[in-house]
Amino acid sequence: MIKSMAKNAAGHYARRALLPEGFRDQLAPRAEQEGRLVSALMETFLAYGYDRVAPPLVEYEDSILFGPGAVRAATMFRLMDPDTQRPMALRGDITGQMSRLAATRLKSAPRPLRLAYAGNVLRTKGSQVRPTRQFIQAGVELIGSASLEAEVEVIALAVASLKKVGIAGLSLDLTLAPLVGLLVDRLDLDAEDRLSLIKALDAKDVGGLSVVPEHSRDMFTRLIGCTGPADTVLPQLRELALSGAAGQLVARLGRLIDALDRRLDDVRLTVDPCETHGFEYKSGIGFALFSASAQGELARGGRYLIDGGDDGFEESTGFSVYLDSLMASVRPADRAEKIFLPFGTGTDIGAALREDGHRTVAGLTEVSEPGQEARRLGCSHIWRDGTVRAL
Amino acid sequence: MIKSMAKNAAGHYARRALLPEGFRDQLAPRAEQEGRLVSALMETFLAYGYDRVAPPLVEYEDSILFGPGAVRAATMFRLMDPDTQRPMALRGDITGQMSRLAATRLKSAPRPLRLAYAGNVLRTKGSQVRPTRQFIQAGVELIGSASLEAEVEVIALAVASLKKVGIAGLSLDLTLAPLVGLLVDRLDLDAEDRLSLIKALDAKDVGGLSVVPEHSRDMFTRLIGCTGPADTVLPQLRELALSGAAGQLVARLGRLIDALDRRLDDVRLTVDPCETHGFEYKSGIGFALFSASAQGELARGGRYLIDGGDDGFEESTGFSVYLDSLMASVRPADRAEKIFLPFGTGTDIGAALREDGHRTVAGLTEVSEPGQEARRLGCSHIWRDGTVRAL
Numbered sequence: 001m002i003k004s005m006a007k008n009a010a011g012h013y014a015r016r017a018l019l020p021e022g023f024r025d026q027l028a029p030r031a032e033q034e035g036r037l038v039s040a041l042m043e044t045f046l047a048y049g050y051d052r053v054a055p056p057l058v059e060y061e062d063s064i065l066f067g068p069g070a071v072r073a074a075t076m077f078r079l080m081d082p083d084t085q086r087p088m089a090l091r092g093d094i095t096g097q098m099s100r101l102a103a104t105r106l107k108s109a110p111r112p113l114r115l116a117y118a119g120n121v122l123r124t125k126g127s128q129v130r131p132t133r134q135f136i137q138a139g140v141e142l143i144g145s146a147s148l149e150a151e152v153e154v155i156a157l158a159v160a161s162l163k164k165v166g167i168a169g170l171s172l173d174l175t176l177a178p179l180v181g182l183l184v185d186r187l188d189l190d191a192e193d194r195l196s197l198i199k200a201l202d203a204k205d206v207g208g209l210s211v212v213p214e215h216s217r218d219m220f221t222r223l224i225g226c227t228g229p230a231d232t233v234l235p236q237l238r239e240l241a242l243s244g245a246a247g248q249l250v251a252r253l254g255r256l257i258d259a260l261d262r263r264l265d266d267v268r269l270t271v272d273p274c275e276t277h278g279f280e281y282k283s284g285i286g287f288a289l290f291s292a293s294a295q296g297e298l299a300r301g302g303r304y305l306i307d308g309g310d311d312g313f314e315e316s317t318g319f320s321v322y323l324d325s326l327m328a329s330v331r332p333a334d335r336a337e338k339i340f341l342p343f344g345t346g347t348d349i350g351a352a353l354r355e356d357g358h359r360t361v362a363g364l365t366e367v368s369e370p371g372q373e374a375r376r377l378g379c380s381h382i383w384r385d386g387t388v389r390a391l
Numbered sequence: 392m393i394k395s396m397a398k399n400a401a402g403h404y405a406r407r408a409l410l411p412e413g414f415r416d417q418l419a420p421r422a423e424q425e426g427r428l429v430s431a432l433m434e435t436f437l438a439y440g441y442d443r444v445a446p447p448l449v450e451y452e453d454s455i456l457f458g459p460g461a462v463r464a465a466t467m468f469r470l471m472d473p474d475t476q477r478p479m480a481l482r483g484d485i486t487g488q489m490s491r492l493a494a495t496r497l498k499s500a501p502r503p504l505r506l507a508y509a510g511n512v513l514r515t516k517g518s519q520v521r522p523t524r525q526f527i528q529a530g531v532e533l534i535g536s537a538s539l540e541a542e543v544e545v546i547a548l549a550v551a552s553l554k555k556v557g558i559a560g561l562s563l564d565l566t567l568a569p570l571v572g573l574l575v576d577r578l579d580l581d582a583e584d585r586l587s588l589i590k591a592l593d594a595k596d597v598g599g600l601s602v603v604p605e606h607s608r609d610m611f612t613r614l615i616g617c618t619g620p621a622d623t624v625l626p627q628l629r630e631l632a633l634s635g636a637a638g639q640l641v642a643r644l645g646r647l648i649d650a651l652d653r654r655l656d657d658v659r660l661t662v663d664p665c666e667t668h669g670f671e672y673k674s675g676i677g678f679a680l681f682s683a684s685a686q687g688e689l690a691r692g693g694r695y696l697i698d699g700g701d702d703g704f705e706e707s708t709g710f711s712v713y714l715d716s717l718m719a720s721v722r723p724a725d726r727a728e729k730i731f732l733p734f735g736t737g738t739d740i741g742a743a744l745r746e747d748g749h750r751t752v753a754g755l756t757e758v759s760e761p762g763q764e765a766r767r768l769g770c771s772h773i774w775r776d777g778t779v780r781a782l
Contacts, residue, residue, distance in 0.1 A: 020472050020479055023449055025492060028442030035443060035509075039430055047745040049729050049752035051419030052426060056525050057448070057511060058414055058468075077449075079470045079481075081411050082515050088411055090470075090481075101416060110767050112755060118426075120448060120511070124473050134447050149734070149755040156738075263738055338440050343540070347547075347654055354438040361440035364503060364540040376501050 022126040022133030033333040037165050038118050041138045044161040045116035050140045052116045055097035061087040075123040090122045098141040099306040111144030132324050139320035146315040152259045158299050158319045169292035171268035175275040177282035182246045201274040230257045230269035294329035339381040340374030413517040413524030424724040428556050429509050432529045435552040436507035441531045443507045446488035452478040466514040481513045489532040490697045502535030523715050530711035537706040543650045549690050549710045560683035562659035566666040568673035573637045592665040621648045621660035685720030730772040731765030
């Protein structure tokens with residue numbers, strides 16, 4: 001029966017082998033390298049006192065699309081639970097699941113709550129910067145502390161975890177996601193003008209400031225110029241003498257930069273207060289990490305509010321690393337060294353070599369030229385005359 | 392805007408926090424322990440010369456439901472690719488993906504091909520033995536060797552990987568999946584009688600042998616009795632003096648048991664030649680591993696044929712460990728020890744402790760009773776007077 005099933009389908013794989021766009025098979029040594037990167041990141045998170053949690057890949061739609069998840073609604077795969085006929089979704093982000101945990105099962109766990117995670121996320125559409133539709137997201141959330149020290153810890157941890165996996169020449173870009181909204185709301189613009197102004201600020205397009213009343217135009221023009229190294233931008237931002245919540249945000253940014261300067265002496269700090277794209281759900285300071293050796297951003301994070309229901313809101317600060325970006329930024333791993341054990345080599349010899357941390361490849365049949373066979377199988381070494389010899 | 396979105400949804404999580412049946416949040420220390428088990432299994436696979444590969448969670452339906460995947464068709468989640476409108480499925484098993492890789496991208500890689508994998512699989516329905524609908528499958532495939540040594544290696548690796556994660560008292564149950572089919576096909580029964588006989592043999596129900604012609608009834612009765620320790624069952628099976636392919640299968644079983652006896656002196660060997668359930672796709676000897684400390688089976692595997700298209704079939708031998716079963720069989724991990732660093736502790740102290748392999752929890756704000764705060768946060772130790780003290 002097996003044979004006939006197989007025969008009917010002969011050549012099936014050859015014809016159907018294509019994967020959907022944006023999904024891929026990771027092969028050796030890449031798949032192993034990615035696994036090791038995830039483990040190394042997680043070890044750093046755990047060393048800073050974060051507890052690993054692992055929420056499922058699938059949730060009910062109304063649970064996963066809530067809160068931070070709402071931003072991802074359009075790009076999540078939907079599926080039906082055949083048991084309950086309730087719509088479910090595949091997660092496109094893990095941050096929202098941390099919020100759910102904090103507000104439910106871990107509601108009465110002591111604060112601040114430190115959670116770490118690593119797992120696959122899936123999206124219906126790849127983007128230009130991220131063409132893959134499945135990738136691993138690893139990160140942390142520090143939940144329940146409004147202190148500045150929370151941002152400092154999370155940023156320091158993001159930096160430490162990237163350094164641990166060999167990323168050098170890091171720069172940290174700080175954003176003030178709510179600032180633009182706070183300043184624009186003071187202008188009493190109609191919805192259309194409001195949106196065009198936010199876009200102009202995001203694009204740093206001075207020409208787009210025409211909708212701003214004259215009394216404020218100078219301030220916005222100067223704000224657009226406030227982009228670059230923290231030590232030049234921070235004085236410029238302070239000179240704007242913003243009042244109220246906007247002023248408090250700038251003051252907090254100043255204190256954060258002071259603290260980071262003391263703690264992260266080898267990380268370049270930049271500020272981009274008008275950057276809002278991708279930080280829509282952030283309620284305070286946001287950040288992204290770049291490296292001279294990488295094309296795009298390696299990690300991003302910031303502060304947002306978790307809806308705890310009747311218990312009100314909780315401040316949360318966290319960051320995520322995306323493994324596809326990280327993999328593109330590290331030196332590709334070499335193929336592992338392997339020792340070929342010709343057929344008939346004692347099993348105790350293989351066991352002892354593996355115990356010493358070597359990888360062995362056992363010959364399954366007698367061959368006339370074991371050295372040739374070892375090379376054919378991609379081994380770097382062979383067991384011969386009672387010792388390991390390089391090929 | 393953020394505040395008002397959040398307010399509208401106040402209490403949302405509290406109402407909607409339920410996960411679909413069979414999906415769950417793994418919390419600390421369980422999620423960490425599972426991650427470590429997967430890493431430890433993978434390290435053993437790599438030590439035996441297997442290369443890690445990582446196929447995607449999603450494939451086109453006609454690709455993933457082919458071959459070994461066909462067995463899982465009824466229990467796989469389906470979803471639509473919005474790009475191409477082609478139906479896709481979430482993998483319910485990784486073995487079939489290894490077949491696909493062997494027959495396509497790794498078609499010209501040298502044989503035998505040794506592949507290792509670990510990742511999530513999802514199923515629409517939980518079973519009685521496995522109520523979860525998402526769990527991690529980790530395993531290997533040794534592709535392109537018909538040698539007996541291939542079975543020996545894969546079984547030895549399964550045993551080694553389980554021992555490495557602390558499973559003791561292992562027993563190995565060997566099955567002969569095609570044997571029943573080979574013997575029943577000789578009887579010239581109609582379809583109904585054929586099926587009822589296979590069921591009777593699987594259930595070891597002697598009463599169900601009434602459909603067997605008299606000349607063969609004694610043989611089948613004795614076959615049903617052939618269940619138990621390898622050293623008693625093997626002579627009984629040999630006494631049946633089966634001819635043709637059935638006889639060859641028994642002879643191979645004998646040689647395998649000899650080889651395993653020499654290599655695995657602390658594993659109890661049993662034989663169950665009539666067991667076919669769950670081994671439907673196996674083309675040769677199958678096996679399952681049990682432990683005195685575990686309820687169900689911990690690993691299963693065996694030999695099957697991969698359809699290589701125009702290039703014909705390839706013999707493959709492999710096994711899988713399911714992490715839900717494994718987690719149920721290992722001692723639950725204790726919560727990790729953590730050292731509380733009161734607010735203001737120098738960052739170099741935390742760095743040095745982490746460098747030494749400790750986990751630290753930084754106090755984010757000044758508190759009057761650091762010892763109390765450390766306990767509240769679940770720490771086992773505190774940094775006080777220039778040293779680490781137990782709480």
